[in-house]
Amino acid sequence: MASMTGSSASKPEKTNIRYFFPKDPDKSGAKFSFLRRKKDLIEEAPVDEHKLKKWRTGEPSKGYARTKFHSQKIRAREKVFEKVAEKSARAELLCAEEQGSLEAEKTYQITQNDIRSTADEATQQKIFDLRLDQFGPYRLDYTRNGRHLVIGGAKGHVAAFDWQTKNLHCEINVMETVADVKWLHQETMFAVAQRKNVYIYDNQGIELHCLKHLDSALRLEFLPYHFLLVSASAKGYLSYLDVSIGKEISGICTKQGRLDILTVNPQSAIVHLGHPNGTVSLWTPNMKEPAAKILCHASCLRDVSVDASGNYMATTGMDRRLKIFDLRTYKELSRFQYNKRQCPGVLDFSQKGILAVSRENVVELYQDMTNQAYRPERPYLYHRCDRLIQDVMFCPYEDVLGIGHSLGFSSIVVPGSGEANFDALEANPFQSKSQRKQTEVRMLLDKVQPEMITLGGGIGEVDFKTAAELQEERNKTKFLKPSKIDFTPRHKMKGANKAGKIVQRKKGVQEQHMRAAVRDIVRTKQVEGRLNQRNSSRPGLPEGTSSLQRLKKKSA
Amino acid sequence: MATISKKKSFSLKVLSRNPEDYRRETKLDIHKAPQNPETYLHPFTLGREYQRALNATKLERVFAKPFLCGLDGHRDTIQALAKFPTRLAHVLSAASDGEVRLWDLSTKKCVSSVAAHDGLVHSLCAHRSGQFFLSTGQDANIKFWSCSEEGRIGSEPVRTILNKNVYQGIDHHEKEDIFVTCGQSLDVWAGDRSQPYQSYKWGLDSMHYVKFNRIETHLIAVAADDRSVMLYDTRGGSGVQKLVMRMKTNSLCWNPMQAYMFTAACDDFNLYTYDIRNLRIASNKYEDHIGAVMDVDYAPTGKEFVTAGYDRCIRIFNVADGHSRDVYTTKRMQRVNHILWSMDNKYILSGSDEMNVRLWKARASEKLGVIKPREKTAFNTMETLKKTFKDHPEIKRIARHRHLPKLIYTQKKQIREQKDAQKKKESNRRFHSKPGTVPFVADRTKQVVDIKE
Known part of the structure; x- marks a missing residue:
């Protein structure tokens, strides 16, 4: 070992490391130079x-891991x-656009006319009415980037257009009842629920597909990250259709009757169905039963809506109540009772949490409804239409609410409802054609599998068992009995096949098996004994986890 | 846009974007893409990232085509491979018929060849300057050959040293004009002298493999036929340490980044990495081969090494892991005897029994050639994603899957069974014995028989 220490002596001293370029690399040890940049040259503001x-x-975690x-x-x-x-936090600075707002003593007194008279020209263009009195009432849908709009009249009139430039893509009469319209992942295609089947049209109004297995659909929803078209039918069927491969992923018979209330949680892709008995049921494509059921109203449900954060749900019922639920706890946060003859109808949450509630021909807009302490006397804004309102929807990334009613379609401005800063990689209102094509490819590549739609315990969540659960599992294994084995021994010659011998052989094997099993049990007990000893000093374990517990008297 | 009305007195601010702020000005610009990290605008982030990681893993397997080309031309079994310290593209190979060839990897052609020895060539190594190389052969000669910048080997050796005994291994010092040969004894040669200036012998058996340490340049590791690995210092008069193992070490390689670590390729199908400060216990044991490991070479990063197996496959190991991260086979490749990892960390060369030198990629699915910065970023992102989700069962399954020849597949299963049976037997024995009589023995110490100093 003597010469080994000699080699270690040639190491550079630890206290003073100096790297340098040797003139003659052959003669000295170091070959490289690691110039260290001084850290204090650039300092970011905290x-x-x-x-x-x-x-x-x-x-951040406080404890220590095992090693x-x-x-x-x-x-x-x-x-x-x-x-x-x-x-x-630093990138927040780059979000330059400011959110809209309306400040006045009595905001509910301000009408669309007041807004129109004071706002800039571009905003004035966003307040308009389409008088389509022959084919109403209308249902509507905005694309994810808020640029395009499709409206469908119950009597068969379907029109798609870029509502900001008022540029019409197509206008068709499908000559059938239209129950609902929905854009697919982009403005190139939309689905229409007609009397019997669901049809898919492109933005020129050409029929692309007739989806016969989605029959008598009443409501449609689209999950853009999963490419799933969800339809709820009059016969009580909930169907998931993967539009990227054209396959029905799952068809569920809900056994709940007519399904005309359907909404989707945008954060978890869980479908919320509203039922006439006042319950809301939560569905995933992977279960034939609802993942959860919430009894919301004591009467028939009118509409359900989930906010953009996916944490709150608003419901309206025939009992003239508007209720807000917390979806993390499934508890009611607040309820609002309407006056006689005023029954709240359809609902929609905006990106910034403004809630639109229709009652007959009036839309009421409330701010901050998910705040439990907030009890508004009056709504934030009112808007009165001429006829009964069928559908409301906020336009994403704009301060605009679209209203479908019996007399056509109205677009009104609701300051502060839309997200001011869009993320171009998610939804871009100003995207070019090439960008749109590229986005489509990206979306298809990143398509999330329908199996990953779950109510809790999704990807990225730790599936850990508590110490008590582990203990219970161990307790279970302790009393395991060795399984019986039954077999017919092989036929043997020369007197070994006598009945007694056969039984003897069989018994031998069985006993061997039994011994092995007993040995296993003994071992688990040994391990457990050690664990029990260790756990006895650990806080948080329930009483009676010791293996000797079973010997105690029950009454004690 | 805030305005104040006089009649009802309210201030109004409505979202009103100017499209010009969001569109590119000219066609030569890139598209503007404002971003907002707000969480609710990005639903299913983890789900989408998982999907991306899954796709990346699948693509990795799709593009995993590690075999680049076979360098054919030798007329007999490959006996030695050597790389130059100063040239990236040139590689030397020697065959059993005494021929030495120099290959240019950029053109994948043989630049020149020379009939170096009568009978087989035992070993090759490059001179530290890169202008010469040395060879030993069955004819008991050590020959110096010049080779030009373009790779032309001189037709006659520059210098020949005639000996009595055959030398089986040769290696050159990193910095000085010293080279070392091993055979019946370990001889250190310097300068123009025709006699070794130092000769070591420790035990009776002959030595078959010798390697200089590249950092602690005077340190030599030698593998001998008596199942031992010996460490020498050229400045000392005798050996430093001798490690005797259960089975013979075929070849060994020093870690190029950690002077005190070396990896020994062993006849017992395993490799062992040792820290020379404590040879009692291997610092890691590498399993997976189902035949003797014939050769081992480190990547210049010191993080990985490649092994050549008698089981007709090449395996790549991470130094920190116990099992190989990849395995290369072809239908025609026979027993692999020699292996090299190129100095640019990109290629692997293998020399096998059926007269071929093969060129492989070090990372099977890596894209070769110029990679533009955006592509590079994309690759890096994918690497990170794969790393993040590597433990998810589906991704793990795809990333680990290799289509192996039937022989290797079944043999591996058999060996697995044998090991399980041994384990079970040992545990049974322990269970039925008096406590403490059957001690637990670490797997990494089992192969060490003795250490002499």
């Missing part, structure tokens, strides 16, 4: 703590998360 708080996804290595790994990962939060 981000406000309250701004950071918004972007943090969770608290130091894993603890360090977790810490390193947490550093990355912190950096992401910091970068997001």
